[in-house]
Amino acid sequence: MSGNSNTALFSPDDVGVANGNYFGLPFSPAEAELVLLSAPWDVTVSYNPGTAAGPQAIIDASTQVELRDAHYPEGWRRGIATAETDPWIAPASERLRKRAEEVIAHLETGGSTTDAAVAAALAEVNAGSEKLNEIVFTQAASLLTAGRTVGLVGGDHSTPLGLMRAVADSLAKRGEAFGILHIDAHADLREAYEGFACSHASIMYNALRLPRLSKLVQVGIRDFCGAEAALAADSGGRVVQFDDYTLARNAFEGLDWSTQCSAIIEQLPENVYVSFDIDGLSPDNCPGTGTPVPGGLSYREAVYLLAKLADSGRRIVGFDLVEVAPSNDDGEWNANVGARMLYKLCNLTLKTRI
Template sequence: MVSNVAVSLIGVPTDIGAGHRGARLGPEALRIAGLPEALAARGVDVRDCGNLDGPVNPWSAPVDGYRHLDEVVAWNRLLMQATRRELEAGRLPVMLGGDHCLGVGSITAVADWCRQQGKQLRVLWLDAHSDFNTSAVTPSGNVHGMPVACLCGLGPKVLTHLGQHSPALQPAQVRQIGIRSVDPEEKRLIKQHQVDVYDMRYIDENGMKRTMQAALAGVDANTHLHVSFDVDFLDPQIAPGVGTTVPGGVNYREAQLVMEMIADTGLMGSLDIVELNPLLDHHNRTAELAVDLVESLFGKSTLMRD
């Protein structure tokens, strides 16, 4: 279980990498839904670092296959630096997004930190999408579809070389869970780079317990678990407040089991919460569900378990 942990909330209010307006409102929606208070009630030392202040979203067309690349880089650099500061202070950074392009900044910081500390890194990517696109295979140019590829060295140099090492990650360090929407050319890249994907068919056939056991296989006391939680991981019937809904997602009980099994390891060292779009939500219920699930990541359970 996660215990005696010091958490720093880092708001990143931008939809710079997305195709819909609204994810920039996600940090405030999570605060309004009571995230700081919920964690504090669990005995967590919570520090809200406020929001980072980056460039506004110009909502312009793609240039050379990327939309808003300069602004995406600026936001990710700010987040990388903020994440690194909190890690160096011995705190667990929780990124309140914002869209999923921000995973480049947070995970680059975590990867550099793990190298320095001699720890192995395992990234759990909870998402409807693999986010393994490149400019060559995505027509939209939206960078929120590219962060895993960028972290693995596929993408523009300004993102693949954001941190101290490139690539920040090897595909073998990533486990993707809940995937159910992958572009045709993206499928080829995933197969070529042998990304470990537990899609909804795998979950249907094996159940979430066996899925998580497989995704967590090989972690040990020297492992830093980074959880990158895209709210569209959840089925849109329970989590409508996202810009890219894909039916047939993870249900409430499955999602709780995912979070509880991660909490059971006691190894989570950093967290992203992304793609929450309050403009598309109903009475902030998606944000409230996200807070409920994050509580489980920090040890909430029905019974006292050993």
């Protein structure tokens, strides 16, 4: 993908070049401070599939992004590279999605995850999801060991678990803890949703079992079940939720966004992993995403929160951007928004690691 780059001849003001890399940047992983992994995977999506096409759609749209970022104008010079995507992922996603649909259809007609009729499909999907986690973990761990910062582009929200594990292990070796800033419409705290142990709806349930994760701070959530609410309430303050209704009510009653962002950031430790599900934004920003929900953050509110986090003295130790799905009805809008949010995440992450 990146191959032998020629950064000396690269001009950020030229027309973006479709070279297979995010933002058309010329860096190889060996040259860059930050490396992006792609996970074209949407096996366990429970509503509309399509996020497996997200990484390529974002790459295609990203050449239209101006490289001078308002928060870190020359950040790109530190190197943002695109790693090779493991060739197993995309075809396995397509194959296993069909198996997952068998399970979902069975459940939607009154069946159970314990029924023999879906046992083989469930086992196959869960084994495939574990293999994806191992692929991402291995790739991320190697990059982290080499001193790179790593971000992941999904794919559905199950995809970053391997990266989270790698970040947790890397920090644990240094005796450091971390927190997750989770921007999403959904709490994703379900246990083995629909029988899928690594479901997109279970990512934060699984993340809470990682070593050294001290705090999960959820922002913008507005669609969650009673079991998820109970898990958060019984977490002893380890899970803190700034739900969409409360954020909106506070704004309606005169509490400004800056003050609300400060309250969110105060809950986070020094090391922060950002997990950004695009459906945390209002649906006009992501109409093609798998499970859109009314409400949510505006693009500007999300950027302000991330910028304020970067300016707080905390360090972003990794991130993911997930659930972007291209849509024929909206041209490149979904990927356009996704590419710009991805670039903001890249630059703000680098800014915290000066």
